[in-house]
Every structure is written in C-alpha cells, then in structure tokens.
Amino acid sequence: MTTQFGNLLKEWRQTRKLSQLDLGLSADVSARHISFLETGRARPSRAMVLNLSAVLEAPRDTRNAMLHAAGFAPSYRARGLDEADMIPIKDALEWMLERHMPYPAMVLDRHWKVIRANATADLLLTQMGLGEGTSLIEALVDDTGLPAIIENWPEVAQHMVQRLRAESAHIGGDAYLDAMAARLSEQVHGATLDLSSGSKAVVPTRYRLGELTLSFFSTMSQFSTAEDIALADWRIEHLFPADEQTRELLVRLAAGGS
Known part of the structure; x- marks a missing residue:
C-alpha cells in the first residue's frame, strides 16, 4: 500500500528521470529501499527525507511537503528581510x-x-x-x-518561452510558469523570426x-x-x-x- 510520502517520492524521481537504482546510488541507499519507501513497506527517517529531497533538488516548499507527508515537522520557512x-x-x-x-x-x-x-x-x-x-x-x-x-x-518572446519552461522543469513543474509559457508561445506562433x-x-x-x-x-x-x-x-x-x-x-x- 502506497503512502503520501511514497507517492511524492516516486513523482519527483520520475520528474528527474531517475530510476530507483539511480536515486539509490546518488543517495547512498539501495534501490530495494527506495522501492520499499515508494510502496510504503518502509518508513523514512527525517534524515532520509532530507537526503532524498536534496538529491532530487526539490524546492524548499516541496521538501517541507515531503517531511509533512512522512510525519515530520517542516525544516524550511520564509523570512522577512527585516528579520x-x-x-x-x-x-x-x-x-x-x-x-x-x-x-x-x-x-x-x-x-x-x-x-x-x-x-x-x-x-x-x-x-x-x-x-x-x-x-x-x-x-x-x-x-x-x-x-x-x-x-x-518575436525573438525575445521565443527565448522567454524557453526560459519559462526551463525554470518550471527545474522546480519539478509550476502550473503558472507553464501557463504563461503557453500563452507566450501562442502570441508568437507564425511570427517571422530572425533566422x-x-x-x-x-x-x-x-x-x-x-x-x-x-x-x-x-x-x-x-x-x-x-x-x-x-x-x-x-x-x-x-x-x-x-x-x-x-x-x-x-x-x-x-x-x-x-
């Protein structure tokens, strides 16, 4: 039976296009343990959650979500510049x-x-x-x-589309960035570009x-x-x-x- 943490781990592993073996090697754990974590047969420690989320380069808010899903308090917060x-x-x-x-x-x-x-x-x-x-x-x-x-x-917009998509992909997908990239792409569709x-x-x-x-x-x-x-x-x-x-x-x- 899968868990919320297991689903998040699998989702991010697939987002980063890593096999269980790839992730295990990078995180210094066995592929078998990664499989057990994803299926819910094993529960991660707090250190393991932080280790895996760091290897996956998950954004800080996502790392908090993974910690919460595994039953732990968040590690990251947003501070005001005057703190x-x-x-x-x-x-x-x-x-x-x-x-x-x-x-x-x-x-x-x-x-x-x-x-x-x-x-x-x-x-x-x-x-x-x-x-x-x-x-x-x-x-x-x-x-x-x-x-x-x-x-x-037209040529600036083309570069902005690529930049938005790259930034979204880096953080594992961002609906807002993806939507804005799609809108920009529609605006320059069929435009004459500087080849x-x-x-x-x-x-x-x-x-x-x-x-x-x-x-x-x-x-x-x-x-x-x-x-x-x-x-x-x-x-x-x-x-x-x-x-x-x-x-x-x-x-x-x-x-x-x-």
Whole structure:
C-alpha cells in the first residue's frame, strides 16, 4: 500500500528521470529501499527525507511537503528581510543593486515579481508602467504591455518561452510558469523570426521608449546556499547595455543629464 510520502517520492524521481537504482546510488541507499519507501513497506527517517529531497533538488516548499507527508515537522520557512538573520542578505542585495549602477538591476521571485530594484531599473520600470510588486511575466503576456514596446518582440518572446519552461522543469513543474509559457508561445506562433539569431553571442532586448531605443542583455545571480523558502527562489537580474548608445544614455542619466 502506497503512502503520501511514497507517492511524492516516486513523482519527483520520475520528474528527474531517475530510476530507483539511480536515486539509490546518488543517495547512498539501495534501490530495494527506495522501492520499499515508494510502496510504503518502509518508513523514512527525517534524515532520509532530507537526503532524498536534496538529491532530487526539490524546492524548499516541496521538501517541507515531503517531511509533512512522512510525519515530520517542516525544516524550511520564509523570512522577512527585516528579520535578524536576513539582515546580511538584505545588505548583500542592496550592495549588488547599488554597485550595478548606472545599469539596471532588480530582484525577482519565482514568478518574476519585482522584489527590489535599483534607481535606474525603477526609472525604466516606471516608464513602462511597472514597478516593485508587479510581475514581469504578466507584462510580457499583455499585448498592451511589454510586447508593445519591445522592437524585436518575436525573438525575445521565443527565448522567454524557453526560459519559462526551463525554470518550471527545474522546480519539478509550476502550473503558472507553464501557463504563461503557453500563452507566450501562442502570441508568437507564425511570427517571422530572425533566422540569423543563432549566430549572435546573445539576443538583446530592444525597448522603444518614445524616440529612444534601449538595448540590453542580462545575467542572473542566485544565493547558492539558500535554505529560506523565498530566498531560494529569488534571482538578481543585472541588465547590461548591448550597444554604445544605451551605455552613454545610462551614464548621462546617472550624472543627472538628459
């Protein structure tokens, strides 16, 4: 007879495309024991639940769910940035955002909601009708939002579809990310794409703001040892100018020019 924990374990093992033998080897237990855990013939210890969920790279909230299913208290929680043990994290975020000036940088959660933004990012977001607390994904799937001001929208959207699907797959599936990827895919279905894009080092995003066009590419940073539920999902996106015109404009803005 299977158990809730056994079902979760099997579901995540299959999500990661691992056999019972593969999982057992990585977790340093026998495939037979993995089978017994999945069928309910054996009960896991708390340490075993944490070991297996770590090997499966399950998100922190899923690890809590696996612990609960096995009869144990959760190990992970979401903290506010003003809590004492989060102060160094808050300081690190502010340091990264401010040191990236005059270029835009922002902190995003799993669903691309803007948690924090530096002054340049805040200025650009305001010009786009966005700000802290809003979701960039929602703006991407809104025809009157970002698609209306991104000059190379079809190729950018194609990359965003791939990114959303990859992020969903990494966390074992996310219905929201999958739905947004499907909506974006429908928007660009049949669109004419730049077939030479594969020859580029990166595909920049070109924003048209009034008479100006700003071109950016971005990099992502994460906290590699995060145990907090929310923090484990946060990414810091650093935008860099993809051409000299954009760089010069950002430098002038930072200097108080026009």
